[in-house]
Amino acid sequence: MVRSAARPSKVLRLLAEKYPTKEIVYEQLIYLQSRLALPKGIEHFLSDLHGEYESFFHILNNCSGVIREKVEYVFGTRMTRAEQAEFCTLIYYPKEKIEQMRETRRATPAWYRANLERLLALAKLMSFKYPASKVSGFIPARYASVIVELMTTRPEADAAQMAYWQRLLSAIVQIDAGADFIEAFAVLIKRLAVDRLHIVGDFFDRGHRPDAILDSLMEHPNVDIEWGNHDLLWMGAALGSEACIATVVRNSLRYGNTDVLERGYGISMRPLTTFAAHLYPDERPIRAAERAITMMLFKLEGALIARNPDFQMDGRRLLHCIDYRSSCAVLPGGRRCELEHAYFPTIEEGSDPYVLTEGEQAILAELRTAFTESSALRRHVDYLYQKGSLYNCANGNLLFHGCVPLHADGSLREIVFGGKAYRGRAWFDFCERMAREAQLYGEEPALDFLYFLWCGRLSPASGREMKTFERALLSDASTWKEPADPYFRLIDTEETCRMVLEEFGMDGARGHIINGHVPVKVKKGESPVKAGGRAIVIDGGFCRAYHTKTGIAGYTLISNSRGLRLLQHQKVANVREALRGSGDIESVAETVELQARHGTVGDTDEGRAMKEEITDLYNLLLAYQNGMLKPKE
Template sequence: MQYAADEVRRDLKYLTLLAREFPNIASASSEIINLQAILKLPKGTEHFMSDLHGEAEAFTHIMNNASGVIKEKVDRVLGPAVPEAQRAEFATLIYYPARKLDELKARQTDLDGWYRQTLYRLIDVCRVVSSKHTRSFVRKRLPRDYAYILDELLHAHFEDHDKEFYYDQILASIIDIGRADDFIEALCALIKNLAVFKLHLLGDIFDRGPRPDLILEQLMAHHSVDIQWGNHDVVWMGAAAGSPLCIATVLRTTLAYNNLEALEDGYGINLRPLALFAESEYKDCDVHHFYPHVDESRGPYHRGELARVARMHKAITLLMLKLECRVIDRNPDFELEGRDFLRRIDYGAGTVLVEGKRYPLLDDDFPTVDPADPARMTPAEQEVMDALCRSFTESEKLQRHVRFLYAKGGIYHMENGNLLFHGAVPLTESGGFAVATFEKHGYAGRALMDYCDERARRAFFAPEGSEARRSGCDFLWYLWCGRLSPLYGRDKMTTFERLFVADPATHTEQSNPYYRFVNDTRMDRAILAEFGLDQTHCHIVNGHVPVRAIEGETPLKGAGRMIRIDGGFCRAYHEKTGIAGYTLVYNSRGLSLRAHQPFETMEKAIRENLDIVSSVDVFETTEKRMLVADTDEGRRLAGNVQDLKLLVAAYRMGLVKEKN
C-alpha cells in the first residue's frame, strides 16, 4: 500500500512515539509479518463461567479440564484404539499430575517404558493445544527450566527417522537423570495453560462456599481473564474499602452459612472481638432462628459451636440493621424508605410494619437496641465495628484480591459479539429500559450500567475519609440489594422478613421484568442494540439465576440470543437445579454449552478418574472456521499492522529517522 506524504505527516507525532518500540524498517517489518501470521490462526478458545460461590475445589476441576476441552483433545490424540478408561486416567494425570503420578507409577512393571509412552502422548496433546498459537506465544508460556527442550519437542517432525532418534534420546536422558516427574508436571501445566485463550467470569466469586480466596489466587495466575462483578462480589469490595455496612453484610452472610474458614483462614479476619461481644451481650438471648445453614458433607458439627455462631450471627445482624438505617437516611435516591426495619418495630407489642401491614415478630429479643433510638450503636458495638473495619482494611490478601477485581472487572464487558454481565439490564413492566435517578440525574440501559461502574470505583479509589469514598461504599451496598441494581435484579432483599416474620408472603423477592422478557427476541435485540451490537449474530451471556434443569428449563433463551450460565457451583442449589449448572465454550467452530454434574471431592475425582462434564451441547456453529482476524483482538491487531505500515512509509520518506 502506497501512502502520500501528507497522510504520513498527519500522524507524525504518533509515529515518532511508535518508532521508540520499532526503531527501523527491519523491526517494523518483522512485527508486520508476525501480526499478519497471527491473524491467520484459528480463533482462541474462550471459556465462560459464573457463580462460583467459593467452591474452590469444583472451580479448580473445571479450570483443569477446561469444561471438557482437554478431554476432547485427549480423545482426539489417543483415539478409540485406547480404551475409554485409559483415556480418562490420562486426562486425570493432566488435571492433577502431582497427585496422580505416584498412583500410576506404582502399577508399572516397566516404569521407563511407561514414562516414554506418557511423555510422547503428552507432547502430542500439547502440540494439538498449541496449534492455535504462534511459536512466540507458546515460548512465552514455556516453563523456564524446560523451555528449550519443550520448544524442540513441540515443533519436531517425527516422520523424520533421524529426528525421532534424536528426540527419543532427549526423553531417555530426562528419564535417566530422574527428571521425568518434573517434566510431566511441566507439560501438564503447559497443556492447561494453552487450552483456553481467555477466561470470562460472570460474577459471584464470594459467599456460601468455603474458599473464595483460593479461587481468586488462581484467577490472578491466569494469563487472560476478565470479570463481571456479581452482587456477592461488590459487597466484599465494599468491605475491603472499609464500609461498615458492607462489612456487617459480609459477616452476616458468612455466619449464616457457617463459613468462617473464608474469613479466618482465607483472609485472616479477626472475629474474636465479635465473638466476645456476642458471648457477653447475647449470652442469654434467643438465637434459635439464627443457627447457620450447614452442609453435612463438610461436618460433623458440634452443637455448642453452632450456638456460638448463632449468637455472632444475631449480633452482627442487628448491627447490620442499624447501619442500614444510616445508609438509607443519607441516600434517599436509593428509594429504600420503609426498609429501615428497626424503626418500624413496635417494641411493646412485638410487631413490625412491613409494606403497610403489621406482623408479629418471630423474635423480639433485642438486647442492644434502644427503642427510643433504634439505629444508635452502643459503645460496645461501635468498638466491635471499629475493630472489624481495621481487620478488613488491613487484610493484605483481601486488599490485593479486591484491587484485582477492580483491575480486571466491571459491570459489563463486550467481546467478540458477546455482551457479558452478571444479573440484568433493569426493565419496566412494559419492557422499556427502567430509569434510575442518582445524584439528580436519570440513567437507563447502558448509561445506567456505565454509571454503576463509575460510582462503584469511587469506593476504593477516592481519597480516604472523603464524601466521594463514602458515597461509593454506600453505592456498593445498593448494588448488592437495590431495586434497580443490575447486579441484583429483584425488587428487595428480604433478609429481615425471613429472619423475623413468619408469613411467607413477606419473603417473596419479585424479579425485575427483565427475567420475564428473556424469551422475547424483540427485547434481546433491543438490549444488543443499546450496547451497539449486531442484533442477529451477537449474544447476551449472564448468570445470577440458577437454571432449573430438573424442571426442564434450558439455559438458552430468546431463540438462542441469550444464554444463562449460572454455574450452580453452590451445593445449596443442587437440589433445586438437578445439576451443578453450566459453562460455555466458544472456539473457532462455534458455541457449546457444557452441563455439569455436582462435584463431590477432588480426592474422589483423582482416585476414580472422574470428570464432571456430563454433556456437551453444540448449539451454534460458524459457517467457516473463525480466525483471529474475525475477532475483536484481530481487528485491533489489523489496526496495528496499518500503523506499522505507515511507520515503514515514514522511514522510507525520511520523515522519521531509523536507528540501529
C-alpha cells in the first residue's frame, strides 16, 4: 500500500470532484493497474516526406508493412500469397477495391461474407494489445455498436453464440451494408496497427502534394510533429514574412510544383509571371519568374540580416558584392567569381541594391495578401502549431529534425541572442518560443526569426550555411559548398549522442536520438544507424528527386514491445499498382534494438503518468477510508 502522507486538502478536494465515490476510485484503480501490464503501443517514425503524397498515402494505409505481417501471421496457412496480397489491398484501399470487384462482378454476397469474417479475425487479434475502451474508440462511430458486438461474441463457446455471430454477419450482407462495414473494419485495423505516429519534419517542397499529406494526417487519431526547416519556412510565409514568402515561391518554381500554391492553396502566380515576363522577355515564363523572385529574395534577405546581427548570417548578404562592370562578384576575402549572368534590371548601378522597386513591392504585397488569406494554408499551419514542436522526448527517444549546435570538439555551442546566452536544450526552447510568438503576435522580429530557423547556420532546424546566392548567380561550383554544424559529423560517436541525450534529460546509455534532415546515401554505403544505435537518421529520401542519391525510397522506424526495427523501403507502390496487381511496399528490415522482455505500457511515458495517478488515487481512497473526506453516496 502506498504510504498515506498527508497531501494538501485542496488537491484531495480536486481529486474528490473527479472521483466522488469509493466505487469510482476502485474502478479507476483496477483499470489503471491492469493497463500497465498491456504491451506498449506501436509507434511509427517518418521523416522528410517532402510532398510525396502517393508514397506517404500507401505507407499510411499499409502501416509500413505491419498489416501485411499480421495478415501473414493469421492467414499464412489458410490463404495463398496471392490471396493474402489481395486481402491486404482490400484493407489499404477498401473503396477502390470494392469498386473494382463490382466492375468485374466478383462482389458477391459470399465474397462480402468471407472478407468480413477475415477482417473480424484480424481485428480481434490486433485488439489484444489494447483495453476494450480504447478499441471501441478506434471504431467509426456509425458502426461501433455492431462491430463491438461482433468483436465480443464468442462463436467457439457454444451453439447459441455461433448462431448469433452468423446471424450478425448474414444480416450485414443481406441489407447490402457489406461495403460500409468493410471500410469501417479497414479503419479499425489501421488504427490498431499504429498507436502513435511521429513525423520528424519537412512536409513541404519538392513533391507535389504536401497539402494532401497534411489533410490525411489530420484524420489520424494520434500524431506528433517535430518541425523541419521547410515546415518553418512555410509557417513564416503563411504568417506574412515576405522573405519566407519569396523563398517558398522560389522553391516552388525551382522544383516545378507551383500546383501546390495555385491549386492546393489558391495562391496565383500570374501577377509574378506577368511582371517577370516584362523584365526577362527572352526567358521561359517559369525561369523568368524564378529570376524575378530570386532578386526580390536577395533584397529582402539582405535587409532582414542587416536588422538582425544576432543571426550571424552576414555571409548570405552578398548583393553589394556584385561588380556590374566586370560581371563578377567580389566575395568577402577578395575572391573574384564570374557571374552566371549579368543582367539585373531591378538594380540600378550605384544605388542601394537592397531596395525594392515599386513593381517588386507591388508583387510582394499581392503575394503576402494571398498567403495570409489562404484559408487552406492557415488551417494546415494551425495544425502544425497545434501538433508540432522543435523537439519531443517520447518513451526514451529524443526527436528533432536537424541538429544540436556543437563546437568542433563536441561541446555544446553557446549562442548569444538579445544579450543572453543559450545552448543545447535552452536554445531549442528559446527558438520554439520565438516560433510561437510569430503565430501569436505576427510581429517582425518573430517573423524574421522563422526565416532564420529555415536557413541559419545556428538554427537547430537547419545547421548549415546555405549558398543560395552562389548557386543562383556564380558559375564556379566550388563556391556552392555549404558548411555544416559539427553535429552532423559527431553524431557518429557514442560520446556525443550520450551527451546530447543527457542534455535533454534522457538516459544517455539507453535512449535514442531520432533525426531527419540529411538524406542517408545508402548506395554509397552510409548507414542510418549511428553510434551503436544511439542515433538513427531516418531521412531515406521519400522525395523522388533524392532516390538517385540515396538509392532507396525512404525509411520507417518502428518501436514496438520488443524494441526498434528499421524498415528500408526499396519501392513503394501507389494506389494504381496496388489495385492492378496487389502491389505493396518492398522493404528490408533491420533490427536496431531487441529487448530481453516485452515492453509494457508501464515502461512508457503514459505508464509513468498512470503510476502517478495511481498514487493519487490511493491517497484519495485513504482519505475516504479515514474520514478526511466524505464520499458521495
